[in-house]
Amino acid sequence: MPRTHITTVINGDETEFLTEDSTSLLNALRDEVGLTGAKEGCGTGDCGACSILVDDRVNCACLMFAPEADGTVIVTVEGLADSGELHPLQQCFLEGAALQCGICTPGFLMAAKALLDKNPDPTETEIRYALAGNLCRCTGYDKIIRAVQEAAREMRGQ
Amino acid sequence: MAITEENPGYKWVGTRPVRPDGVEKVTGKARFGADLILPGMLHGKVVRSPHAHARIVSIDTSAAESMEGVKAVITGADFPDLAANGAHPSEIDVANNTIARDKVLYEGHVVAAVAAITREQAEAAAKAVTVTYEVLPHVLTVDEAMADDAPLLHDAMITKGVDPAPEEPSNIASKILHERGDLDQGFGEADSVVEREFTTKPVHQGYIEPHAAVADANTDGRAHIWCSSQGHFQMRAYTATVLGVSPGTLKVTAAEIGGGFGGKTVIYLEPLAVRLSQRAGRPVKLVMDRDEVFRATGPTSGTRIKVKMGVSKDGKITAAEVWMAYEAGAYAGSPVGAAGMTAIACYDIPNFVVEGYDVVCNKPRVAAYRAPGAPMAAFAVESVLDELARNIEMDPIDIRLANAAVEGTQASYGPKFPRIGFVETLEAIKEHPNYTADLGPNQGRGVAAGFWFNAGMMSSATVHINENGTATVVTGSPDIGGSRQSMALMAAEELGIPYESIKPVVADTETVGFNDVTGGSRVTLATGAAVVDACRLIVEDLRGRAAKTWDVEVDQVEWVDGQAQHVDGAQPPLSLNDLAAKSGRTGGPISANASLNSRGVGAGFSTQLCDVEVDPETGVTKVVRYLTAQDAGRAISPDYVEGQMQGGVVQGIGWALNEEYIHDTEGVMENPSFLDYRIPVASDLPMIDCAIVEVPNPAHPYGVRGVGEVGIVPPMAAVGNAIHDAVDVRMTELPMSPIKVLEALNENDG
Numbered sequence: 001m002p003r004t005h006i007t008t009v010i011n012g013d014e015t016e017f018l019t020e021d022s023t024s025l026l027n028a029l030r031d032e033v034g035l036t037g038a039k040e041g042c043g044t045g046d047c048g049a050c051s052i053l054v055d056d057r058v059n060c061a062c063l064m065f066a067p068e069a070d071g072t073v074i075v076t077v078e079g080l081a082d083s084g085e086l087h088p089l090q091q092c093f094l095e096g097a098a099l100q101c102g103i104c105t106p107g108f109l110m111a112a113k114a115l116l117d118k119n120p121d122p123t124e125t126e127i128r129y130a131l132a133g134n135l136c137r138c139t140g141y142d143k144i145i146r147a148v149q150e151a152a153r154e155m156r157g158q
Numbered sequence: 159m160a161i162t163e164e165n166p167g168y169k170w171v172g173t174r175p176v177r178p179d180g181v182e183k184v185t186g187k188a189r190f191g192a193d194l195i196l197p198g199m200l201h202g203k204v205v206r207s208p209h210a211h212a213r214i215v216s217i218d219t220s221a222a223e224s225m226e227g228v229k230a231v232i233t234g235a236d237f238p239d240l241a242a243n244g245a246h247p248s249e250i251d252v253a254n255n256t257i258a259r260d261k262v263l264y265e266g267h268v269v270a271a272v273a274a275i276t277r278e279q280a281e282a283a284a285k286a287v288t289v290t291y292e293v294l295p296h297v298l299t300v301d302e303a304m305a306d307d308a309p310l311l312h313d314a315m316i317t318k319g320v321d322p323a324p325e326e327p328s329n330i331a332s333k334i335l336h337e338r339g340d341l342d343q344g345f346g347e348a349d350s351v352v353e354r355e356f357t358t359k360p361v362h363q364g365y366i367e368p369h370a371a372v373a374d375a376n377t378d379g380r381a382h383i384w385c386s387s388q389g390h391f392q393m394r395a396y397t398a399t400v401l402g403v404s405p406g407t408l409k410v411t412a413a414e415i416g417g418g419f420g421g422k423t424v425i426y427l428e429p430l431a432v433r434l435s436q437r438a439g440r441p442v443k444l445v446m447d448r449d450e451v452f453r454a455t456g457p458t459s460g461t462r463i464k465v466k467m468g469v470s471k472d473g474k475i476t477a478a479e480v481w482m483a484y485e486a487g488a489y490a491g492s493p494v495g496a497a498g499m500t501a502i503a504c505y506d507i508p509n510f511v512v513e514g515y516d517v518v519c520n521k522p523r524v525a526a527y528r529a530p531g532a533p534m535a536a537f538a539v540e541s542v543l544d545e546l547a548r549n550i551e552m553d554p555i556d557i558r559l560a561n562a563a564v565e566g567t568q569a570s571y572g573p574k575f576p577r578i579g580f581v582e583t584l585e586a587i588k589e590h591p592n593y594t595a596d597l598g599p600n601q602g603r604g605v606a607a608g609f610w611f612n613a614g615m616m617s618s619a620t621v622h623i624n625e626n627g628t629a630t631v632v633t634g635s636p637d638i639g640g641s642r643q644s645m646a647l648m649a650a651e652e653l654g655i656p657y658e659s660i661k662p663v664v665a666d667t668e669t670v671g672f673n674d675v676t677g678g679s680r681v682t683l684a685t686g687a688a689v690v691d692a693c694r695l696i697v698e699d700l701r702g703r704a705a706k707t708w709d710v711e712v713d714q715v716e717w718v719d720g721q722a723q724h725v726d727g728a729q730p731p732l733s734l735n736d737l738a739a740k741s742g743r744t745g746g747p748i749s750a751n752a753s754l755n756s757r758g759v760g761a762g763f764s765t766q767l768c769d770v771e772v773d774p775e776t777g778v779t780k781v782v783r784y785l786t787a788q789d790a791g792r793a794i795s796p797d798y799v800e801g802q803m804q805g806g807v808v809q810g811i812g813w814a815l816n817e818e819y820i821h822d823t824e825g826v827m828e829n830p831s832f833l834d835y836r837i838p839v840a841s842d843l844p845m846i847d848c849a850i851v852e853v854p855n856p857a858h859p860y861g862v863r864g865v866g867e868v869g870i871v872p873p874m875a876a877v878g879n880a881i882h883d884a885v886d887v888r889m890t891e892l893p894m895s896p897i898k899v900l901e902a903l904n905e906n907d908g
């Protein structure tokens with residue numbers, strides 16, 4: 001089967017890979033690029049475990065075909081820390097115990113980053129709605145919401 | 159946080175440091191079940207039955223085998239016939255549930271599996287496997303399965319627990335019975351009696367990570383399996399049974415696990431992956447998609463439960479009669495036994511009969527789900543108790559206090575309770591501001607309580623002291639919710655060294671002694687006790703080495719704050735660092751193992767308070783405030799105790815309001831996706847307030863009680879009781895979906 005050649009920028013580096021046209025971006029990232037930080041919880045856009053940023057917008061990688069990534073700039077959870085320094089969201093998730101099993105964490109971090117990039121001072125309700133596409137079965141969301149609030153405070157320099 | 163016992167000077171236990179495995183989990187490095195990629199690895203795909211009940215007439219794999227990229231195709235015939243080998247019936251059930259031999263018993267039952275070079279090739283090959291079925295009549299609910307002329311799933315199923323044993327087979331696998339006192343007399347003494355019937359639907363554990371396994375088989379018969387499970391030793395044992403090999407030929411490495419809640423204590427993919435890898439001569443990865451997870455794993459039982467209870471005017475429960483039937487799915491083994499033991503265990507009741515039935519039907523085999531069996535029974539009992547309290551105009555906490563089990567109470571399931579903290583959870587709720595917070599229009603408040611055991615079972619731990627005085631703590635209990643942290647906290651406390659100096663490790667089946675599954679609220683309890691034991695052995699060893707160094711008797715040496723001190727101060731102290739650096743001269747490497755079985759089995763209680771708002775126009779119920787009080791014995795790691803409490807509550811809220819398996823009349827699941835099987839999302843919920851109660855468990859070195867499960871027991875009744883308080887309808891069916899609430903409201907009006 002002929003495979004398509006894709007050129008993207010992933011986590012700051014120009015990255016090329018080959019893919020079949022029917023392959024999801026999630027599977028391409030995981031199997032071809034070897035970045036397994038984005039997870040598949042459903043494959044149908046219902047859980048958010050595969051959330052990544054594509055050209056600064058949060059997307060379900062499972063709902064995109066890999067060829068759609070050509071020419072885009074992608075950030076996955078592996079690219080969230082800056083030269084070994086954790087992003088405030090990562091730090092606040094750790095300190096606030098906002099993860100139990102951690103399978104949902106990469107998706108929550110990316111969705112929360114997209115939120116805070118747009119809205120640096122969200123209310124609790126705004127956070128809850130912004131993260132409503134991300135499922136967590138372990139935490140009951142309480143500590144996740146608090147961690148995002150705390151990260152927002154820190155990022156605003158308060 | 160409600161602390162009923164002062165912290166007796168612990169330095170690490172009870173603190174909230176960052177978890178040891180945290181950085182890997184926030185940077186995407188942690189490897190979960192589906193994240194392993196091996197050189198030359200093939201992708202597998204499972205072929206599943208479209209029928210709820212059918213005989214397999216034939217399976218034709220030839221087309222699939224000849225497709226591009228396909229390296230192996232297997233069916234039930236590729237596995238030993240355990241029935242013919244005289245295996246135990248429960249082992250035969252495990253094998254047949256892994257891959258069907260003669261009959262499929264539910265939609266989604268595995269009939270074959272393939273492995274190919276690419277995922278797409280495997281999917282295409284799976285579609286090309288042709289199975290000819292003779293469709294059989296099916297039964298989907300306990301009522302259908304228990305009917306006189308019901309079609310049978312298992313021709314030889316004779317109900318256990320009935321004397322004399324029935325002569326005819328049925329779909330009733332077993333009966334359980336607990337009784338005490340005299341029911342007639344008890345109901346005769348009651349001033350108010352309420353009798354209600356409840357139904358609940360199967361619900362799924364809903365872990366976000368689908369099941370996944372990678373197997374790499376060698377030509378010498380050995381194989382290495384990586385899988386995400388709640389117990390890799392258990393996976394090894396089950397897989398060996400199904401494959402008909404010795405467990406020693408299999409090595410199982412625990413991947414990080416993306417949630418389990420009981421549902422990953424059983425095998426599905428592992429034996430298939432090993433067999434495919436053997437046939438193909440290459441590593442094989444099998445990953446379920448979400449649809450498969452719903453159709454073929456979990457769930458917990460749908461039930462029908464009848465409860466009749468009576469109370470005297472002063473709130474004493476005089477009698478309780480409970481009848482329950484639990485769906486087991488395709489094979490015997492619903493959690494009705496635990497349901498029978500827990501249903502009324504919160505209370506001291508003089509007269510009762512609790513009767514239960516384990517009933518097979520054509521749905522996926524149920525798996526454990528957080529406090530298996532208890533939540534449905536508690537929904538029924540706690541709803542009836544709420545109604546009784548209203549009838550005699552008593553406060554819902556007070557009626558529970560009037561009957562609460564305390565130390566010395568003969569539990570309804572047999573033994574006398576040791577020291578327990580049920581009363582303290584009730585008081586914690588009553589004292590909390592939420593108990594008297596103002597309620598708005600269409601809002602209501604509900605209380606419910608629950609009980610669950612803590613299993614003990616078998617655990618092993620090894621502690622190594624490194625040459626710089628840091629420690630590696632090795633256990634074999636997969637860390638599903640922060641248990642590495644509680645292990646490290648206890649080890650830091652015992653050894654007297656900083657938490658950061660401890661590296662907790664979950665080792666494979668060849669590196670550490672046997673550990674039972676991560677489940678039954680047992681890891682911090684039992685594996686934690688093994689860690690404590692191993693650390694105490696280390697401390698003994700270190701005292702001996704210090705004594706040798708100083709040439710004194712060992713009783714002259716104390717271990718304080720991570721250093722050996724001479725009782726009279728006659729010698730300068732020796733730190734763990736000093737002793738570790740000199741270990742070569744004082745007896746070699748410093749390490750210790752500890753293994754134990756079933757110590758510190760305990761009892762855990764939770765009381766919860768729920769405020770809801772019901773929209774009378776739409777029937778939609780919104781939880782607006784929630785408080786959970788739970789006895790943790792001693793919260794080693796308060797962050798993760800709260801996490802367990804909050805997570806259990808929210809699963810319970812989902813069970814109460816949204817979640818259910820919906821099957822069509824053919825027995826095909828209609829909602830196998832997170833879109834249609836809707837678990838709670840962030841915008842559905844308020845913050846979940848926690849009151850950790852600490853009444854130490856007398857049987858654990860730190861007083862720990864397992865905290866993982868009991869939190870899911872009260873929510874359904876707490877929500878139902880709150881709905882009643884809000885709009886005066888008694889909900890007896892789960893989920894309490896908008897349409898059912900509306901129907902109930904209309905009935906009230908009509």
Ligand code: FES
Pocket residue numbers: 039040041042043044045046047048049050051060061062063
């Ligand atoms: S895997 Fe993409 S949304 Fe669930």
Ligand code: FES
Pocket residue numbers: 098099100101102103104105135136137138139366416417
């Ligand atoms: S931490 Fe397990 S699903 Fe969110």
